[in-house]
Amino acid sequence: MLLRLPTSVPEAQECLAEGAVPVGGATLVWATWQREGFPQQAVSLRELPEANVIGRETVGGAVVLQRLDEKVPDVLRLAAATVGTGAVRRTATVGGNLVGSTLRCLLPPALVLEAQATVLEPDGVREADLAEVVAKRPLLLDLRWRTPVASAYRKLPGAAGGEPPLVVASALHAGSGTGERLNVAVRDGYDVLSGSTLRGTDAEAPLRALRATALGELPAAAWDVVRTQVADLLDGHGSH
Structure with missing residues (x-):
């Protein structure tokens, strides 16, 4: 198998156009390839500057999970810290987790951050929403969001x-x-549900509103975790 490491976007496009298979950190695909056979060529974005950015409001698809630190919102940092073992986090990438994994541990954080994706295709670079990223599994160049007032995560x-x-x-x-907007996303089994509402004027108002979203389908035990997290998040950040 030929592993191609493009250093520019045009070069990465050329790799895709020539049939190279995206590899991410290879933590997920390697076992499958060993079992089913290796592709003729694969492409990794680990040498592509645009895929390795990390900042307060952006992270590249080739960034390994261990690099997600205090620069990014708490919800994303805490999620990355719970993925696999230290050895996995030193290799697994943001793009691999969101696009290549069935668990998608970073999807709930990305949803509540209202993140937008930049994806790379053989004919160019374009914006995509998270629903498309999950459904079509394109090659993720980066994620971008606006810094939240506060965020929280629990696994x-x-x-x-x-x-x-x-x-x-x-x-x-x-x-x-x-008024402030509250977003909540839950992974229950392999399903990811999300809901959004205005903060409201009392502690129960946003919870009642979230019950009317897809989150209302959650079992009681899961809803109890949502209730506790929302209460703690709002209590820690008074109305502005």
Whole structure:
């Protein structure tokens, strides 16, 4: 297998046009390739500057999870810190987790941050929303978002060999004349549900509103985790 390491966007486009398979950090695809056979050529973005940025409001698709530190919002940093082992986090990438993984541990944080993706295709670079990223699995160049007022993340302990553990992510965003906006996303099993509402004037108002979104389908135990996280997030950040 030929591993191609483009150093420019045009070179990366050329790799895709010639059929190179995106490899990410290879933590997920390597076992599959060993079992089913290796492609003729693969492409990694680890040498592409545009895919390795990290800042307060952006992260590249080739950034390894261990690099997600205090520069990024808490919800993203905490999520990355719970993925696999230290060895996995030193290799696994943001793009691989969002696009190549069935667990998608970073998807709930990306949803509550209202992140937009930049994707790389053989014919160019374009913007895409997270729904398209999940459905079509393009090559992720970067994610971009606006810094939230506050954010939170919790992953419950999981049973070995069982379903993925429950994940709850939330973020509070500054409003534009309509008050602060609260976003919550939950991974329940392999399903990711999300909801959004205005903060409201009392502690129960946003919870009642979230019940009317897709989050209302959550079982009682999961909803209890949502309730606790939302209460803590709002209590820690008084109305502005």
